[in-house]
Amino acid sequence: MKNLFFIILIFSSIIFSQENNQLVNDNLFSLPNIKKFADYLFCQKDYLRAANEYERILNLVQNDTIEYKIALSYLEMGNFNEASTRFNSITESSSFYKSAQAQSLKLVFQIGDIVKFRSQYLYINSNRAYLDSAGLASLYMFSFLLTEESLPNEDEFVNAFQIAEKNKIRNFYEWKKDFPEKSPLKAAIFSAIIPGAGKIYADEYSDGIYAFIATLAAGYLTYDNFKAGHDFRGWIFSGLAVGFYAGNIYGSAAAVQIYNAHIRFDFVNELKAFLEDKNYFLQVFNFCN
Amino acid sequence: MCGYLKFILFFSILIPIKLFSQDIIQNQYSYALKLYNSEQYYDAITEFKRLLFFDREKEYVYDANEYIGMSYKIGGKFSEAILYFTIAEMNTDNNEELFNSKIEIVRANILRRTISHAVALLDTLQKDKKFTVNSGNICYWKGWAYIFDDRWDEAAHEFSKIDSCRTLMEFCKNVEQEKYSVSFADIISHFFPGAGQIYASHYFSGFLSLGWNVLWGYLTINSFVNNRIFDGLVIGDLLWLRFYNGNLENAVKYVKEKNLWITNRALDYLQFDYQGIKP
Amino acid sequence: MNNNHFIFKITLAFILSFSFKTIAQTDWIKWNKADYTYRINNLVEKRNYSFDFNNPGRFLLKSLANAYWFFISDVDGDNCSFNPTCSNFFILSVEKTNIVQGTLMFFDRFIRDMNIFGKVNHYPRVLNGHFYDPPSLYILDSDSINYIPPSVVVKNE
Numbered sequence: 043m044k045n046l047f048f049i050i051l052i053f054s055s056i057i058f059s060q061e062n063n064q065l066v067n068d069n070l071f072s073l074p075n076i077k078k079f080a081d082y083l084f085c086q087k088d089y090l091r092a093a094n095e096y097e098r099i100l101n102l103v104q105n106d107t108i109e110y111k112i113a114l115s116y117l118e119m120g121n122f123n124e125a126s127t128r129f130n131s132i133t134e135s136s137s138f139y140k141s142a143q144a145q146s147l148k149l150v151f152q153i154g155d156i157v158k159f160r161s162q163y164l165y166i167n168s169n170r171a172y173l174d175s176a177g178l179a180s181l182y183m184f185s186f187l188l189t190e191e192s193l194p195n196e197d198e199f200v201n202a203f204q205i206a207e208k209n210k211i212r213n214f215y216e217w218k219k220d221f222p223e224k225s226p227l228k229a230a231i232f233s234a235i236i237p238g239a240g241k242i243y244a245d246e247y248s249d250g251i252y253a254f255i256a257t258l259a260a261g262y263l264t265y266d267n268f269k270a271g272h273d274f275r276g277w278i279f280s281g282l283a284v285g286f287y288a289g290n291i292y293g294s295a296a297a298v299q300i301y302n303a304h305i306r307f308d309f310v311n312e313l314k315a316f317l318e319d320k321n322y323f324l325q326v327f328n329f330c331n
Numbered sequence: 332m333c334g335y336l337k338f339i340l341f342f343s344i345l346i347p348i349k350l351f352s353q354d355i356i357q358n359q360y361s362y363a364l365k366l367y368n369s370e371q372y373y374d375a376i377t378e379f380k381r382l383l384f385f386d387r388e389k390e391y392v393y394d395a396n397e398y399i400g401m402s403y404k405i406g407g408k409f410s411e412a413i414l415y416f417t418i419a420e421m422n423t424d425n426n427e428e429l430f431n432s433k434i435e436i437v438r439a440n441i442l443r444r445t446i447s448h449a450v451a452l453l454d455t456l457q458k459d460k461k462f463t464v465n466s467g468n469i470c471y472w473k474g475w476a477y478i479f480d481d482r483w484d485e486a487a488h489e490f491s492k493i494d495s496c497r498t499l500m501e502f503c504k505n506v507e508q509e510k511y512s513v514s515f516a517d518i519i520s521h522f523f524p525g526a527g528q529i530y531a532s533h534y535f536s537g538f539l540s541l542g543w544n545v546l547w548g549y550l551t552i553n554s555f556v557n558n559r560i561f562d563g564l565v566i567g568d569l570l571w572l573r574f575y576n577g578n579l580e581n582a583v584k585y586v587k588e589k590n591l592w593i594t595n596r597a598l599d600y601l602q603f604d605y606q607g608i609k610p
Numbered sequence: 611m612n613n614n615h616f617i618f619k620i621t622l623a624f625i626l627s628f629s630f631k632t633i634a635q636t637d638w639i640k641w642n643k644a645d646y647t648y649r650i651n652n653l654v655e656k657r658n659y660s661f662d663f664n665n666p667g668r669f670l671l672k673s674l675a676n677a678y679w680f681f682i683s684d685v686d687g688d689n690c691s692f693n694p695t696c697s698n699f700f701i702l703s704v705e706k707t708n709i710v711q712g713t714l715m716f717f718d719r720f721i722r723d724m725n726i727f728g729k730v731n732h733y734p735r736v737l738n739g740h741f742y743d744p745p746s747l748y749i750l751d752s753d754s755i756n757y758i759p760p761s762v763v764v765k766n767e
Contacts, residue, residue, distance in 0.1 A: 087634040248728030289717025303757040407644025577687030598648040
């Protein structure tokens with residue numbers, strides 16, 4: 043008996059000396075094992091699979107942490123509607139409730155409905171206890187840069203952000219305040235006076251030069267052909283001259299509109315890059331480290 | 332005595348549980364394989380990933396990664412397939428598995444149309460003395476790589492090295508012979524505007540091109556003859572040269588279109604009617 | 611040799627660990643067996659020779675355009691570096707606006723087409739390498755301007 047005991051002791055110590063905590067019990071589809079696998083998929087950014095695995099857990103037991111992770115998975119995949127539904131289903135008693143509410147509000151901003159975001163923020167803001175208030179306050183102030191509403195006072199605006207962000211925020215504020223848009227009407231007038239001048243005003247230097255050359259060349263050929271008695275050719279070139287001249291005026295106005303769209307695009311892109319970098323000023327739970 | 336008995340009893344229950352955990356892994360492998368065989372590739376990948384996650388003994392690393400790669404390949408996601416075939420390649424136990432992984436990478440590269448990678452890999456395999464016995468296989472996939480790169484004569488040359496691939500060799504040779512010569516069309520169009528387009532069976536376009544070239548050529552020369560230099564330069568540059576260049580461009584374009592049609596017809600046959608192993 | 615092989619394996623493992631994260635995105639939508647083809651795609655655009663029978667003005671305009679394309683444009687080669695081509699741009703401009711505005715847009719486009727220097731860093735491109743320049747940018751409606759930076763390759767025109 044004693045010998046048998048020692049044999050089994052040695053044998054079991056060999057077997058159990060390996061770290062086998064990964065497989066919790068004899069079923070890969072038990073709750074703990076599903077969770078381990080789901081967490082692994084989540085950290086590998088395989089979000090749809092992770093969400094499906096987390097759903098398996100929720101089918102068996104309600105858990106707000108799992109619900110939050112599902113919401114985060116959908117958020118990362120860009121499925122904002124589903125993410126919003128999941129964030130809103132997290133109960134008040136959960137430690138993730140504040141963050142979920144803040145994320146849900148942030149989603150409204152991310153979708154691009156700035157007006158709705160601002161009105162929802164002001165409405166909910168009275169219940170400060172429930173919100174990631176500092177972050178959302180920054181986001182609310184930041185939203186002024188994306189609307190046509192008049193900007194608040196510069197100091198009031200900048201003070202809503204962290205010290206490290208203030209310089210960049212001040213630059214955005216000044217950019218928005220003195221937005222360097224140009225006037226299509228001015229461009230058209232410039233081109234009417236000097237063909238191509240309006241295009242140069244819109245920073246289209248080479249187009250402006252070509253507009254000038256084309257109009258001038260057509261005009262000269264008109265004059266030259268009429269002078270030489272070639273009336274038919276004269277009328278053709280005069281038609282071209284009028285066309286180039288009128289087209290250059292029209293095109294200058296259009297060029298300025300495209301210029302304005304370009305600078306707006308660059309501005310919005312910079313704002314978006316900044317927001318992504320700051321995670322929209324909201325706290326991030328890192329489940330992977 | 333009682334204590335020893337209790338210990339023996341306790342561990343005689345626990346030890347089988349430990350031994351059975353590899354059975355669980357094997358069952359998971361069978362389940363994942365079942366999903367793969369029933370063409371549920373996305374779910375098969377999930378279950379193979381689950382298998383890999385829990386397989387502490389690393390018994391199924393090669394097989395699971397191979398099947399994940401195959402699933403991605405069938406799903407048309409060739410870059411992902413190559414990644415997993417590469418992982419499988421890093422976990423092979425013998426030369427046969429190593430060769431199979433490398434060939435799968437070649438096949439995925441062919442389908443992805445990154446032919447230079449496929450050919451480079453095959454060249455490496457050819458130089459490796461471990462795979463001398465697989466030289467027929469290597470030539471076979473090189474032939475397929477050249478087919479996908481529209482190099483039918485080189486494909487025929489590769490298939491000629493394999494006795495059992497005479498049909499494929501003849502097929503590739505026929506495709507190459509059927510194709511039109513781009514350089515020939517280009518050259519004859521230089522001397523006779525429209526000839527290249529007529530060679531490519533675009534008769535109306537060819538004669539129209541000839542007509543325009545004759546018209547503008549006549550007007551240009553007539554202008555120069557009548558000392559209207561400026562007119563001659565304008566007509567010659569803006570009209571005659573334009574239509575002459577258009578004739579050259581169209582000759583090459585139409586021949587390439589014709590050749591593309593021939594190539595696609597051949598590729599359709601290979602994809603849907605050819606019974607041999609395909610990428 | 612064994613050491614080099616070991617170092618190669620470690621390096622490859624390191625690179626692959628980053629590849630996983632970028633490749634996971636492909637599985638954010640559940641996919642099925644792909645229906646891929648061995649065929650080589652033909653990137654050459656086919657002309658739209660249709661007629662608009664609903665409107666006499668558009669019918670006349672399209673008839674003239676079709677005639678121009680058939681007898682002249684398809685014969686003189688690929689001379690327009692833009693997409694849509696200048697003639698197509700004119701048709702689309704008139705359809706979007708009216709004959710007068712469309713004509714002005716066309717003359718402006720013609721001047722920009724003559725400019726051989728200013729295109730490369732100014733317009734985005736389409737798959738066949740031509741510059742993407744749709745009429746919607748020039749109808750003097752700032753809301754319809756969908757600005758695309760020059761570095762982008764436009765896939766769905």
